[in-house]
Amino acid sequence: MSAPTSGTPEWGKVLIAGGTDWDMIGRKPKPGETREILQVAIDNLTCISVPHLETFHVIREFADLKVIKAITGPNAAHSVFITDDGDAWTMGRNEKGQLGLGDNTPHVGGPVKVPTIYTNAGKKSTNVKFVTGAVGRHHTILVSDTGAVYAAGDNKMGQLGNSNHKDHTSFVHVTSLGKEKATGVACGAEYTMVISDKGQLWAFGSPEFGQLGNKTNGQYLQQSNRLVHIPQASPVLVSGLQGKTIVEVDCGTNHTIARDSDGRVYSWGFGGYGRLGHAKQEDLWSPMPIDQFTGTNALTRATKIAAGSTFSMALDGQRQLWLWGKWKTTGDGGGGTPWMYPRTLYDLNGWAFKTINGGGVTLFALPVTEPCTIAWGQGALHCELGFGEGEARSATKPDKVRPMEGLTMLDVSCGLGHTLLLCKPGQEKIQDLPKWPVLDVEEHCIECLSAEDEDNMLLCDKCDSGTHLSCTVPRLQEVPDIDWFCQSCTRAKEKNRTKQLDDDSKPATGAAAGAGTKAPAKRKAPAAKGGSKKSKANPASDEEDSE
Numbered sequence: 001m002s003a004p005t006s007g008t009p010e011w012g013k014v015l016i017a018g019g020t021d022w023d024m025i026g027r028k029p030k031p032g033e034t035r036e037i038l039q040v041a042i043d044n045l046t047c048i049s050v051p052h053l054e055t056f057h058v059i060r061e062f063a064d065l066k067v068i069k070a071i072t073g074p075n076a077a078h079s080v081f082i083t084d085d086g087d088a089w090t091m092g093r094n095e096k097g098q099l100g101l102g103d104n105t106p107h108v109g110g111p112v113k114v115p116t117i118y119t120n121a122g123k124k125s126t127n128v129k130f131v132t133g134a135v136g137r138h139h140t141i142l143v144s145d146t147g148a149v150y151a152a153g154d155n156k157m158g159q160l161g162n163s164n165h166k167d168h169t170s171f172v173h174v175t176s177l178g179k180e181k182a183t184g185v186a187c188g189a190e191y192t193m194v195i196s197d198k199g200q201l202w203a204f205g206s207p208e209f210g211q212l213g214n215k216t217n218g219q220y221l222q223q224s225n226r227l228v229h230i231p232q233a234s235p236v237l238v239s240g241l242q243g244k245t246i247v248e249v250d251c252g253t254n255h256t257i258a259r260d261s262d263g264r265v266y267s268w269g270f271g272g273y274g275r276l277g278h279a280k281q282e283d284l285w286s287p288m289p290i291d292q293f294t295g296t297n298a299l300t301r302a303t304k305i306a307a308g309s310t311f312s313m314a315l316d317g318q319r320q321l322w323l324w325g326k327w328k329t330t331g332d333g334g335g336g337t338p339w340m341y342p343r344t345l346y347d348l349n350g351w352a353f354k355t356i357n358g359g360g361v362t363l364f365a366l367p368v369t370e371p372c373t374i375a376w377g378q379g380a381l382h383c384e385l386g387f388g389e390g391e392a393r394s395a396t397k398p399d400k401v402r403p404m405e406g407l408t409m410l411d412v413s414c415g416l417g418h419t420l421l422l423c424k425p426g427q428e429k430i431q432d433l434p435k436w437p438v439l440d441v442e443e444h445c446i447e448c449l450s451a452e453d454e455d456n457m458l459l460c461d462k463c464d465s466g467t468h469l470s471c472t473v474p475r476l477q478e479v480p481d482i483d484w485f486c487q488s489c490t491r492a493k494e495k496n497r498t499k500q501l502d503d504d505s506k507p508a509t510g511a512a513a514g515a516g517t518k519a520p521a522k523r524k525a526p527a528a529k530g531g532s533k534k535s536k537a538n539p540a541s542d543e544e545d546s547e
């Protein structure tokens, strides 16, 4: 067994805003099909109609877990989460089996724990602890603490890297990387980039615009006189980076950016709208350093990079944000006048950020000092900016996400139509956030079944059900300061844990996920919005109940 990597990563509470109708996100009706017809088709498929989350909600399933990574991507309507004990959980669109749950059927609602992973030969693997991952349009990549890579989902373009084109509905070890140990990973729409512990960059998947960086777009003329691009199904080394130590990589739809240990930023792949930052719209088939980040002054070098679908971002040595490409639909920065090379945004003058992320149309930045979240993006129709109920879905300039003011975030990840925030735990305001998926909550105490004495009920931080303080087991004398979970949630977690220990002999079915998703129940009232969780400790709630 390998020793854990340096230090324990910080964990946080996972928040989500935006579209949760996974099969609808980013879908446009076909010619002759109205949006309503498409919606009915999807409803029939999933038997449920799911609203957009206009404000950030706490993901209920993670209430009693420590999540260290919450990951989605600009092309993805799915997500992957890693807990502090190395488990992977997945959530979202699953048409190609990208959730790695052993099927390709729709999974509505919240995250499910990945029940089983496999060796390349199809045997079950045990004791694999994941540390990070990445998601493409229909594929998911996981990296273990020993540097092993696992892949699930669509493999038409070879984006799973295991030297064939078979889709996988479960995570399978990618052995084609040989002895290379992965330390980081990123996914474009249909390709994958892996950083090795030697600081090298490996690529596989669609080469169509040169995004693999191996000096080709894989194009050749078929006998039928059609141009086709040969999928790259096994890892190739990205060329032109010899002698450089790559420490970070990120992908848009069809372009790649990477940062070396000296803070230089390289870009390659699809060059439309200036997203490569070289003042040209040409595609590049191998990495080229971006001038802005090659200066001799260390403060002008990059310390963090992020790619959105059609744009790129970086933070410099002073944590100032630089942006290039098409990051809007209209006006300056839009399709007509994209930013052809890195520029700063006037509205962010004086701001220093700890991290940045880009999605399908959204851009998020987390300030170093101030406890707030900054976001913008034009036409974020699924409410993935999370500005709040009835608020704008579109922002052409950076703005604070008002409902999140006062909260310190650790990380952010932007999807095609949803956004994930990792929120520093222990902040009181988290208890006021609504939870998702919404559940019907019993009015009575779940221990004595009496609905009397409501003011003395303690609400479970996972399922929201009430227990009289005097009915708690073990008996509590006063309202605890920390998260509290009801007997039934505590037992479910315990059961799940023991089950996992002796479960390795059972076949992999979705059921093995145990306390995984509950499909969102019939919507009643929005969950506990504005209310205080502990009515006794805080009887004067200054907000009326909202229906």
Ligand SMILES: [Zn+2]
Residues within 6 Å of the ligand: 445, 446, 447, 448, 449, 450, 467, 468, 470, 471
């Ligand atoms: Zn009771």
Ligand SMILES: [Zn+2]
Residues within 6 Å of the ligand: 460, 461, 462, 463, 464, 465, 485, 486, 487, 488, 489, 490
């Ligand atoms: Zn509970």
